[in-house]
Amino acid sequence: MSVDGDWVIDVRDLTKRYGDKTVVDRLDMKVRRGEIYGFLGPNGSGKTTSIRMMCGLLTPDGGSGHTLGYDVLKDAAAIKREVGYMTQRFGLYDDLSIRENLDFIARVYGMPDRRIRVDHALERLGLVGRQKQLAGSLSGGWKQRLALAACMLHEPKLLLLDEPTAGVDPKARREFWDEIHQLAHEGITVLVSTHYMDEAERCHRLGYIAYGRLLATGTPSELVQQSGLHTWRVSGDDVSLLAKALEQQPGVELVTRFGNALHVCGRDADRLAQAIAPYRHDPDLRWHEAAPQLEDVFIHLMQQSADNYAPA
Numbered sequence: 635m636s637v638d639g640d641w642v643i644d645v646r647d648l649t650k651r652y653g654d655k656t657v658v659d660r661l662d663m664k665v666r667r668g669e670i671y672g673f674l675g676p677n678g679s680g681k682t683t684s685i686r687m688m689c690g691l692l693t694p695d696g697g698s699g700h701t702l703g704y705d706v707l708k709d710a711a712a713i714k715r716e717v718g719y720m721t722q723r724f725g726l727y728d729d730l731s732i733r734e735n736l737d738f739i740a741r742v743y744g745m746p747d748r749r750i751r752v753d754h755a756l757e758r759l760g761l762v763g764r765q766k767q768l769a770g771s772l773s774g775g776w777k778q779r780l781a782l783a784a785c786m787l788h789e790p791k792l793l794l795l796d797e798p799t800a801g802v803d804p805k806a807r808r809e810f811w812d813e814i815h816q817l818a819h820e821g822i823t824v825l826v827s828t829h830y831m832d833e834a835e836r837c838h839r840l841g842y843i844a845y846g847r848l849l850a851t852g853t854p855s856e857l858v859q860q861s862g863l864h865t866w867r868v869s870g871d872d873v874s875l876l877a878k879a880l881e882q883q884p885g886v887e888l889v890t891r892f893g894n895a896l897h898v899c900g901r902d903a904d905r906l907a908q909a910i911a912p913y914r915h916d917p918d919l920r921w922h923e924a925a926p927q928l929e930d931v932f933i934h935l936m937q938q939s940a941d942n943y944a945p946a
């Protein structure tokens with residue numbers, strides 16, 4: 635086995651087709667050791683399929699590359715053994731305690747030093763105090779933490795987390811992410827798919843996929859810069875009619891609603907300024923220029939890709 639430089643994932647042109655539909659289309663992805671790489675994109679854009687190809691669970695129809703130095707086409711079994719994969723619906727036994735769940739998984743996989751491994755995973759994820767609690771009685775956040783502990787039992791160097799915090803409240807998500815950062819600090823590489831913007835902000839690097847194609851990669855601030863978006867924020871008591879009016883204006887590419895405020899975005903600063911000019915002096919509205927948010931950037935990417943790939 636040879637790990638190519640510091641790339642834990644290094645794949646090129648990964649492609650997967652189902653029937654005549656290409657669900658992952660020539661995906662290139664590189665993830666560095668110890669990095670937290672966020673994978674974003676609308677529902678059905680190909681994130682899960684890509685992750686499953688990179689962790690040896692699904693054979694690509696095209697492309698090549700390595701995960702943890704193993705060939706994704708030839709060494710799927712070795713990759714499966716060495717990655718930790720947490721799916722969207724991780725199976726836990728509600729009527730077993732936290733410790734019993736972990737012990738059961740270690741048994742099923744025939745892991746040596748079971749007791750030591752379970753102790754270590756409990757400690758690492760802060761579950762020692764709750765080890766006797768039944769999994770069924772845990773809140774969503776603690777369940778996710780137990781699922782993560784289960785993925786860590788065989789001490790993988792790469793974690794692939796597929797929407798690990800879907801449906802978990804913000805405080806528990808924050809705590810879960812503190813754990814992910816701690817693991818990355820210890821040298822574990824994490825590829826995580828998410829729909830949450832606050833989570834995207836917490837990644838070292840991001841990739842945005844739509845219609846099976848990777849459309850943009852970079853740090854959160856690089857993605858904001860690359861988007862070339864200019865943004866005005868306008869707030870007022872009732873901005874819903876204003877949103878509808880602005881959406882029709884040339885130069886306005888995106889209007890995002892945030893409570894009683896709007897983000898009005900476009901790539902051409904002058905045309906955007908012209909578009910909003912008729913509304914700037916309305917005494918009921920407060921306008922100021924703002925930095926685009928990641929959410930603006932992703933919605934904009936999604937809109938553009940929908941235009942590009944719309945059936946003729």
Ligand SMILES: Nc1ncnc2c1ncn2[C@@H]1O[C@H](COP(=O)(O)OP(=O)(O)OP(=O)(O)O)[C@@H](O)[C@H]1O
Nearest residue numbers: 652657675676677678679680681682683684797827
């Ligand atoms: N086994 C399969 N057979 C046929 N089509 C499939 C199969 N698995 C996935 N697909 C299709 O491939 C596309 C990509 O699905 P995938 O689950 O990878 O998307 P995703 O980005 O993970 O979505 P989500 O954010 O909703 O989890 C979807 O259109 C899905 O219906």
